[in-house]
Amino acid sequence: MTENSSLLAEFPTCPRDANKRPRVFASASGAHLIDESGFRWIDFDNARGSVLLGHGAPVVAEAVARAATGADGSATGWSPRVDTVLERLHALCGGEVVGLFRSGTAAVRAAVLAVREATGRPLLLSCGYHGYDPMWYPSPTLLEPNADGVVDFFFDLGLLAELLAAPERVAAVVVSPDHMHLSPEWYRELRRLCTEAGVVVVADEVKVGLRYGPGLSTAELLAPDVWTVAKGMANGHAVSAVGGSRTLLRPLKEVSFTSFFEPTILAAADAALARVATGEPQRAARAAGDRFLRHARKALADASLPVEIAGDGTFFQFVPATEELEEDFYRASDAEGLLFYAGDNQAVSAAFDDAVLTDAEQRFDRVCERLAGHAGTAPVDETARYRVAWNVLDGLRDAGRDRTATTELLARLLDD
Ligand SMILES: Cc1ncc(COP(=O)(O)O)c(C=O)c1O
Known part of the structure; x- marks a missing residue:
């Protein structure tokens, strides 16, 4: 199979060889993957950080296998598992209401569109990756909204302060927390700017939520009004969640999807969250x-x-x-x-x-x-540090710089 010969329309992120061909794994167990040739890899990727308990973790595998027999609810309608999963998420991450989705992209999109509708304000000020949705593509002009009303401030708090000079049009500031390239002071300053401007903070904790500990990684630093989690909640199974104030998330009442009650996914989340809670x-x-x-x-x-x-x-x-x-x-x-x-x-x-x-x-x-x-x-050097951080942040690492340096860095990194 060459890069152009697959029937698959998408080009999903996954381990690939030097020719960009996907590596094919025949099996997985604990920390190991076995590829087609029988070669045994040690997995530091773990499905982009969503496998926390190890591949095939028995507590999750057994719960999923049981649910697949129909012994634990049905895809047709409500089961006790729905309430258990919601209660677990609520106990760990807080909020007045919790919504369920299938992917991080879907959860974040639904969260910010709900906040936009609830506040009646048009703009979203964003930093970091929030999924494949084109709504997040940066605008060609710095500090201008893109076609979906999203302005990227690339983790630069100077740019955010400029944008918050007119807060009455801003529905929310949406942040994907990162604890490799941003300091605790960065979050405190972001929280201060948003509180001063009276703007809602949405923490996109799809990647980091529940990974650093049994809760949101920015619960204290950011005290987000709305949160999303995904990778930390089901050991790689397809589920994500949104939580926050009832008022801000009221528009989620319109959300439904056919696989909502699918029992193996709820079983995976229940079993994984029970472990994560410890x-x-x-x-x-x-x-x-x-x-x-x-x-x-x-x-x-x-x-x-x-x-x-x-x-x-x-x-x-x-x-x-x-x-x-x-x-x-x-x-x-x-x-x-x-x-x-x-x-x-x-x-x-x-x-x-x-x-x-x-x-x-x-x-x-x-x-x-x-x-x-x-x-x-x-x-x-600093050039290498900014370049590598950009790969993971889609933005600028937290380091002292003036407005000119910020503009120059963005011009270079966005161009690469
Ligand atoms: C911070 C963040 N938000 C959203 C997403 C999108 O999640 P998904 O790939 O499950 O759609 C990701 C995925 O890596 C992410 O890291």
């Missing part, structure tokens, strides 16, 4: 990720390779000094069977035990050996 899988993943990071940072330093690592054990990102080194780094990692999410954030699962970590550390040492040709080359 905080144990998040602690296990964090500890495993931290151990891997300590090893990787030392191995890179010992090999004199100019690669920094941003973030912590929950989510981290490699920051190679050059694009050439970055390409070689992921090629070497592929050869050693370390399945990284190329260019983006890495997320270990709670299935990374001592044996997996020891194996991963040894494979990483061999990756460093393969990169010996880059030893002692120029160190990581």
Whole structure:
């Protein structure tokens, strides 16, 4: 199968080889994936961070298998599982009402359109990725709304302050939190600006929600009026949620979709949320990720390779000094069977035990050996840090700069 020969209309994000062909995996278990050739990978991608408990986690697999027999509700209508899942989400993330969806994209879109309708204000000020929907495409002109009334401020609080000078037209500020490239002070300042302007804050926690702990990662820093979560709630199964004030989310009353009560998805969410509520899988993943990071940072330093690592054990990102080194780094990692999410954030699962970590550390040492040709080359600089952060943020990392520097960086990064 070549890039252009697949019947699939979409080009989904997934591990691909150097020719952009999707890697095909025959099976998955815990921290491992087995590809078509029988090669065993250690999975740091984990379905872009949505597998927290490990592949095939027995608590989820058993609940799903039972629900598939019809023993646990039906796709036709309401079952006790709906209430349990809603109660679990409410206990973990708060809000007066909770809505259910199938994907992060659908949840965020529904949330912001509800807030727009409820406030009667037309504009959404956005930063970060919120899904594939064209409504989020940046406008060609900085600080101007796109055709869907969305203005991107690219995580730059100076630009946000300029936009909030006319708050009466702003329905909400929509943020995709990131804890690798933004500081706690960044969130506090964003909250201050929004409170001062009287503007609603929507936290798109589709990726980070429930991953850092048993709740929203910005509950204290942002106290969002509306939240969305997805990846942390069902170990990779297709469900997402929106929560917040009854008034702001009243327009969600119009939402219904045919698979709403599908019992295997509700079973997966119920079983995964029960584990997530204990905080144990998040602690296990964090500890495993931290151990891997300590090893990787030392191995890179010992090999004199100019690669920094941003973030912590929950989510981290490699920051190679050059694009050439970055390409070689992921090629070497592929050869050693370390399945990284190329260019983006890495997320270990709670299935990374001592044996997996020891194996991963040894494979990483061999990756460093393969990169010996880059030893002692120029160190990581600000240009590299902005470039790599852009891959994961779709915006600018939190660092001191003036308006001119912001404009220049945006012109360059948007053009790439
Ligand atoms: C912050 C954020 N919002 C929304 C989405 C879209 O979610 P989905 O891919 O489930 O549609 C993603 C996906 O990565 C995300 O990271």
